[in-house]
Amino acid sequence: MTNKIYLSEQALDYLNNLMHILYEKHYFSDRENAQKYVVELYSEIEKNIHIKRAKIPDYRRRCYGKHTKYVTFRKNRHTTYIVFFEKKNDNYLIEYIGNNYTDGQYINNLQVD
Numbered sequence: 001m002t003n004k005i006y007l008s009e010q011a012l013d014y015l016n017n018l019m020h021i022l023y024e025k026h027y028f029s030d031r032e033n034a035q036k037y038v039v040e041l042y043s044e045i046e047k048n049i050h051i052k053r054a055k056i057p058d059y060r061r062r063c064y065g066k067h068t069k070y071v072t073f074r075k076n077r078h079t080t081y082i083v084f085f086e087k088k089n090d091n092y093l094i095e096y097i098g099n100n101y102t103d104g105q106y107i108n109n110l111q112v113d
Contacts, residue, residue, distance in 0.1 A: 003050045004091045011094045015042060037075075044073055045083055049092055057084070068095060 007015070015038050021027075022034040054069035073081045082103050084096040 002090065005046050005049065006091065006093045008093065008095050011097050014097045041073065041075060041081060045081075045094070048073070049083065049085065049094075050090075054085075054087075 018041075019031070019034045019038045022037060023031050028034040028037065049071060052071040054071055057068065057070050067086045068084050069087070070082050070084045073083065075081060080100045082098045082100070083094055084098075085092050085094045087093075
């Protein structure tokens, strides 16, 4: 059986906005490279969410329910993305995506794989 990944509207908005932010803040010199970065991030999430050790957050559980867990994806030595999700059978619903800058302070002892 294959894993299926679903994005909430908020998670989809985050990824779409991330492309614009990366370009506008000059992390990438052109929009195509910013888009490629986000596509690669999503691809990494899609390929690896099921093999990473999920952790239980205190902060985001209050926002997204008692079954929410998270995994981390390190893109470089400065930026780690935190993916909050719920899992049923082989289906993953990604509720929210943040990073160590926006959400790291809300997770006690943020552990990065």
